[in-house]
Amino acid sequence: MxxxxxxxxxxxxxxxxxxxxxxxxxxxxxxxxxxxxxxxxxxxxxxxxxxxxxxxxxxxxxxxxxxxxxxxxxxxxxxxxxxxxxxxxxxxxxxxxxxxxxxxxxxxxxxxxxxxxxxxxxxxxxxxxxxxxxxxxxxxxxxxxxxxxxxxxxxxxxxxxxxxxxxxxxxxxxxxxxxxxxxxxxxxxxxxxxxxxxxxxxxxxxxxxxxxxxxxEAWKLLRAKCEPLSLLTLYLGDGAYYVRAKPRAVILRIWVGNHAITLPKSIARMIVEKAYATKYGDLLDMLKCEKWEALKMKAYSPRAARLDPDFALRRLFELAESPSLPQQNL
Structure with missing residues (x-):
């Protein structure tokens, strides 16, 4: 033809x-x-x-x-x-x-x-x-x-x-x-x-x-300052969550380029507390944002936090700069 x-x-x-x-x-x-x-x-x-x-x-x-x-x-x-x-x-x-x-x-x-x-x-x-x-x-x-x-x-x-x-x-x-x-x-x-x-x-x-x-430039500033609230809006934009059945747990992830970073409970709790302190958390409550509800579930889950939140936050931004692995966990 x-x-x-x-x-x-x-x-x-x-x-x-x-x-x-x-x-x-x-x-x-x-x-x-x-x-x-x-x-x-x-x-x-x-x-x-x-x-x-x-x-x-x-x-x-x-x-x-x-x-x-x-x-x-x-x-x-x-x-x-x-x-x-x-x-x-x-x-x-x-x-x-x-x-x-x-x-x-x-x-x-x-x-x-x-x-x-x-x-x-x-x-x-x-x-x-x-x-x-x-x-x-x-x-x-x-x-x-x-x-x-x-x-x-x-x-x-x-x-x-x-x-x-x-x-x-x-x-x-x-x-x-x-x-x-x-x-x-x-x-x-x-x-x-x-x-x-x-x-x-x-x-x-x-x-x-x-x-x-x-x-x-935003990423450069975000990594330099390591602000929990920046991580919150990054998650609201490029994050995702799912609820695992067994053992029951909320998994939170942020996509950075082609790989995902998993948020631990220590960071989730830090983010939630900071958001309420600045009133942004109250706003998200009123907006009925599912991503925010999942973040709170993670932050206040019965499982104990394993990592110091300040260390975990800096470690997360270090992982975000590494392009080598498709998924990284703290």
């Missing part, structure tokens, strides 16, 4: 595979769209009301948080309507392959982006606004920022070199915003259509009053 014909056949087969997969994802998204947006709005409503209730804020800060909440809810309403319209239009969509990405378009508008790894995003346009998130706590703010900068935080080059957080987890947006208080440019970026599981709303926020710290 000639090379050009082979290429055309391969492209056609690829499009058929993508189209069949997309039909299932689109059907699931249509069925769950209302509940997904309602749940996201309800989460932000309850979480921000909880912050207002539990933190000692000035009247001005309370007003700012209420405006922040209303901005988020308005954006989600607009995104919900646009997503519903886009999903309805997809029956008439066509598929084109550009490099490693499939673009699914309706007319002149790209409606879906499908990556080579199988991620599918329903593209939403012009769903953004600026809102102000007040300063909840000043103590140890830099240490908290470093962990985010070394993990999930990116940069928005279009607005200078500003810190950017993109996430499908509502708790993460608020946990990060509290570390980057001030003016935030918030966008509802799209809806991810999952092959397994429910769709999720994609959120982005740019901190317009801060400068982004590059990851390598």
């Amino acid at each position: 000639p090379d050009d014909l082979t290429e055309r056949v391969n492209r056609a087969l690829a499009k058929m595979t993508v189209r069949n997969d997309l039909k299932e994802r689109i059907a699931r998204a249509r069925a769950e769209l209302n509940s997904i947006f309602d749940e996201t709005k309800s989460y932000f409503n309850e979480a921000i009301d909880g912050i207002i209730r539990e933190f000692k804020l000035t009247e001005e800060d309370v007003n700012e948080l209420n405006r922040f909440k209303e901005t988020l809810l308005t954006l989600l309403d607009r995104a919900h309507e646009q997503a519903r319209t886009r999903l309805e239009e997809l029956d008439a969509a066509y598929i084109e392959k550009e490099g490693k990405t499939f673009k699914v378009a309706t007319g002149n508008t790209v409606a879906l982006l499908v990556t080579e790894k199988g991620s599918v995003r329903l593209v939403l346009h012009n769903i953004s606004a600026t809102a102000y998130f007040p300063l909840l706590f000043q103590r140890d703010l830099e240490a908290l920022q470093l962990g985010w900068a070394a993990s999930d935080e990116g940069q928005n080059g279009a607005r200078g070199v500003r810190p950017l957080m993109g996430t499908t987890k509502p708790w993460q947006l608020l946990a990060w915003a509290a570390c980057r208080p001030g003016h935030l440019r918030i966008s509802v970026y799209g809806v991810y259509l999952r092959k397994k599981g429910r769709p999720s709303v994609s959120l982005r926020a740019t901190a317009e009053d801060w400068f982004h710290v590059p990851k390598q």
Whole structure:
């Protein structure tokens, strides 16, 4: 078969595979769209009301948080309507392959982006606004920022070199915003259509009053200072947990490059105590963050801590610099 014909056949087969997969994802998204947006709005409503209730804020800060909440809810309403319209239009969509990405378009508008790894995003346009998130706590703010900068935080080059957080987890947006208080440019970026599981709303926020710290520089500062709170936000960004059945235990890991570091109980307890001292722990309680709950389970498990926490913390950062092993334990 000639090379050009082979290429055309391969492209056609690829499009058929993508189209069949997309039909299932689109059907699931249509069925769950209302509940997904309602749940996201309800989460932000309850979480921000909880912050207002539990933190000692000035009247001005309370007003700012209420405006922040209303901005988020308005954006989600607009995104919900646009997503519903886009999903309805997809029956008439066509598929084109550009490099490693499939673009699914309706007319002149790209409606879906499908990556080579199988991620599918329903593209939403012009769903953004600026809102102000007040300063909840000043103590140890830099240490908290470093962990985010070394993990999930990116940069928005279009607005200078500003810190950017993109996430499908509502708790993460608020946990990060509290570390980057001030003016935030918030966008509802799209809806991810999952092959397994429910769709999720994609959120982005740019901190317009801060400068982004590059990851390598953030790691250098993080290792030099060895701050427990930096390790906390590093874990919230690039960490994971699982509960082992026998013997029952919570395993906490942070991914550094291509290898994982396991957190011992001594460090987990140090992190939790420091987080509560700075009020960030109270915030995470209100945000109902599963990673935080797992960290507390580890910190207060019946098993005795084996290592001095200060030694363990420095040893962990030494291990983080070693690229030789796929997984390292203290």
